[in-house]
Amino acid sequence: MxxxxxxxxxxxxxxxxxxxxxxxxxxxxxxxxxNFRVKRGEVxxxxxxxxxxxxxxxxxxxxxMPPTQGKVTxxxxxxxxxxxxxxxxxxxxxxxxxxxTEMSVASYLNYMGTLRGMEPKRIKLRISEVIDVCxxxxxxxxxxxxxxxxxxxxxxxxxAILHEPEVLVMDEPTIGIDPIQVVETRKLIQDxxxxxxxxxxxxxxxxxxxxxxxxxxxxxxxIVAEDTPDNLAQRLQGVDQLQVEVGGxxxxxxxxxxxxxxxxxxxxxxxxxxxxxVVKVQQGQDLRDEISRAVISSGWSLLNLQQVGMSLExxxxxxxxxxxxx
Amino acid sequence: MRTVQAVAWxxxxxxxxxxxxxxxxxxxxxxxxxxxxxxxxxxxPEASLGNFYQxxxxxxxxxxxxxxxxxxxxxxxxxxxxxxLTSPIRDWExxxxxxxxxxxxxxxxxxxxxxxxxxxxxxxxPDPGPIYSGYLGLVLYGSAALSIGILTSTLTSxxxxxxxxxxxxxxxxxxxxxxxxxxxxxxxxxxxxxxxRSHFADFDRGVIDTKHIFYFLSVTAFFLFVSIRALxxxxxR
Numbered sequence: 001m002x003x004x005x006x007x008x009x010x011x012x013x014x015x016x017x018x019x020x021x022x023x024x025x026x027x028x029x030x031x032x033x034x035n036f037r038v039k040r041g042e043v044x045x046x047x048x049x050x051x052x053x054x055x056x057x058x059x060x061x062x063x064x065m066p067p068t069q070g071k072v073t074x075x076x077x078x079x080x081x082x083x084x085x086x087x088x089x090x091x092x093x094x095x096x097x098x099x100x101t102e103m104s105v106a107s108y109l110n111y112m113g114t115l116r117g118m119e120p121k122r123i124k125l126r127i128s129e130v131i132d133v134c135x136x137x138x139x140x141x142x143x144x145x146x147x148x149x150x151x152x153x154x155x156x157x158x159x160a161i162l163h164e165p166e167v168l169v170m171d172e173p174t175i176g177i178d179p180i181q182v183v184e185t186r187k188l189i190q191d192x193x194x195x196x197x198x199x200x201x202x203x204x205x206x207x208x209x210x211x212x213x214x215x216x217x218x219x220x221x222x223i224v225a226e227d228t229p230d231n232l233a234q235r236l237q238g239v240d241q242l243q244v245e246v247g248g249x250x251x252x253x254x255x256x257x258x259x260x261x262x263x264x265x266x267x268x269x270x271x272x273x274x275x276x277x278v279v280k281v282q283q284g285q286d287l288r289d290e291i292s293r294a295v296i297s298s299g300w301s302l303l304n305l306q307q308v309g310m311s312l313e314x315x316x317x318x319x320x321x322x323x324x325x326x
Numbered sequence: 327m328r329t330v331q332a333v334a335w336x337x338x339x340x341x342x343x344x345x346x347x348x349x350x351x352x353x354x355x356x357x358x359x360x361x362x363x364x365x366x367x368x369x370x371p372e373a374s375l376g377n378f379y380q381x382x383x384x385x386x387x388x389x390x391x392x393x394x395x396x397x398x399x400x401x402x403x404x405x406x407x408x409x410x411l412t413s414p415i416r417d418w419e420x421x422x423x424x425x426x427x428x429x430x431x432x433x434x435x436x437x438x439x440x441x442x443x444x445x446x447x448x449x450x451x452p453d454p455g456p457i458y459s460g461y462l463g464l465v466l467y468g469s470a471a472l473s474i475g476i477l478t479s480t481l482t483s484x485x486x487x488x489x490x491x492x493x494x495x496x497x498x499x500x501x502x503x504x505x506x507x508x509x510x511x512x513x514x515x516x517x518x519x520x521x522x523r524s525h526f527a528d529f530d531r532g533v534i535d536t537k538h539i540f541y542f543l544s545v546t547a548f549f550l551f552v553s554i555r556a557l558x559x560x561x562x563r
Contacts (some may be wrong), residue, residue, distance in 0.1 A: 048560075059408075062412040064411050064561070066561060085414075086416040087412055088414040090412065092412045096405045098406040098409040100336075100404075101407060114329065115329055115332060115413040116413055116414060117414060
C-alpha cells in the first residue's frame with residue numbers, strides 16, 4: 001500500500017494527493033480520513049450538503065490551514081512543509097469572495113499579481129486577458145464596492161486565474177448569484193477546466209454533473225462516494241439494502257432469503273427479541289416484491305420491510321437536486 | 327521584498343485615499359498645535375518644543391491604535407486574509423508591509439508639525455539639541471506604539487476591540503512610571519524600565535541615550551515578532 005502511494009506521488013499526472021485528512025474544530029471532526037487524488041487536467045467536484053466539510057477540505061488544499069492529521073501534496077509539494085511552493089501553484093476562490101471593496105478592479109488584480117510574485121509586464125498582459133475572459137471589460141476602473149454580486153464573483157475568478165495557476169480551487173463558485181450569471185459562470189468554469197486542473201465544491205447536483213468529470217460526495221466529513229456523474233446517477237436508481245423483520249425461525253428464514261434471486265448477502269441479528277435481517281441486493285434492483293412473497297409463502301409473518309436509507313441516497317435527498325432561484 | 331513593498335504600498339494608498347486617516351492627521355495637528363501654543367500664555371514663554379512633545383506622546387496613545395486597528399482586523403472580517411495566507415508570501419512579509427505603511431503615514435503626520443520648530447527658529451532662538459532629539463524620540467515612540475496596534479489588530483477581526491485593547495496597553499505603558507512610586511525596590515525599577523515615559527524623557531531633554539533607542543526599537547521588534555507568530559497561529563486555530 002505504501003509503495004503504491006509513493007509511486008502515485010511520483011507520477012507526474014497526479015496534481016493533488018490527499019491522504020488521511022482529518023480536521024477538528026473543537027472536539028467534533030469537520031472532516032475525517034478524507035482521501036482523494038486529482039489528476040492533471042481533471043475537473044473534480046466536491047458535492048455535499050452545507051456543513052459537510054467541503055470548505056474545510058478546500059482550505060486545507062490551498063494551505064490556508066493545516067489538517068489536524070493527514071497530508072496533502074500539490075504538484076508534488078507538501079502544502080504544510082513546502083507551503084510556499086505549493087501555494088504558487090494554486091489559484092483560489094473562497095466561498096465569500098475576498099475583495100478589497102475600496103480598490104478598482106484593475107488595481108486589485110495588480111495587487112494580487114504582485115503578491116503572487118508576477119513580473120509587472122506579465123501582470124499587465126494577464127490583467128487584460130483575464131478581464132476579457134471574465135468579461136469585465138467595462139468595469140476595469142470601477143471600484144469593486146460598486147459592483148453587483150455577480151460581477152464581484154467574476155473579479156474573484158479573475159484573481160484566481162490571473163497567475164495561470166496549475167490548480168484552480170473554487171469553493172461554491174455559483175452561490176448567491178442570479179440564475180443568468182450562474183449559467184455564465186458555469187460556462188466559464190467549463191472553459192477553464194479544459195486548460196487546467198479544477199477542484200470545485202457545490203451543493204447543487206446538476207451543477208456538478210454539468211461541470212465535473214468526476215464527483216466526490218462528502219457527507220459529515222467523510223467521502224461516501226466517488227464516481228463520474230453518470231455512474232452516480234445510475235447508482236441512485238433502485239434500492240441497495242433492505243431491512244426485513246420476519247416472524248419465523250432464523251435458521252430457516254436466512255437460507256430462504258438468500259435463495260431469492262438478486263440477493264447478494266443476508267445478515268441476521270436479534271434486536272429486542274425480534275429477528276431483523278439486513279438484505280443486500282444487487283445494484284439497481286428492487287426486490288421488495290420477491291422478498292415479501294418468499295416470506296409469506298413459507299408461512300412466516302412479515303413484520304416489517306423497509307429500505308435502509310442508503311447513505312448516498314440520504315445525502316442526495318439533502319442536496320439541491322433542482323436549480324434554485326436566488 | 328517586492329511583496330513587502332506591495333503590501334505596504336497598497337496600505338499607504340488606502341491611508342491617503344481614506345477620510346479616516348485625514349481625520350486622524352487633523353486631530354493630531356490640532357492637539358499638538360494646542361500643546362505647542364500652551365506655553366505662550368506664560369509671561370516668559372520658553373522657546374522649546376517640550377509641550378508639543380508631551381502632547382504628541384499623549385495623543386499618540388489614541389491615534390496609533392486608530393491608524394493600525396484596520397490593518398489586519400479588516401482582512402479577517404472581509405475574508406481577504408484567506409487570500410493573503412494562500413498567496414505565496416510569508417507571514418512576516420504581511421506584518422512588516424502593514425507596519426511600514428502605518429509608519430509612513432505616521433512620519434508624514436509628524437512631518438506636518440515641522441513648522442512648529444520653524445516658527446521657533448524664525449521668531450526666537452531655541453536650543454536646537456532638544457528639538458532634534460525630541461523628534462527622534464517621537465518617531466521611535468510612535469513606531470513602538472504602532473507595533474502594539476498591529477498586534478491587537480492581528481488578534482481580532484473586530485476593529486473596535488483592536489483599538490480599545492492597544493490604547494489600553496499604551497496607556498498602561500505610558501503611565502507605568504507613575505505607578506512605580508507605589509511599589510518599592512526592585513519592582514519600582516522594573517516598572518520604570520518598562521514604562522515608556524521615562525524612556526522618552528531624555529529625548530525631550532536633548533539627550534540621545536542608546537539605552538532608550540534600544541528600548542523603543544526592542545518594543546517595536548518584540549510586538550512585531552509576536553504579531554507574526556499570532557498570524558501564523560491563526561492557521562492553527
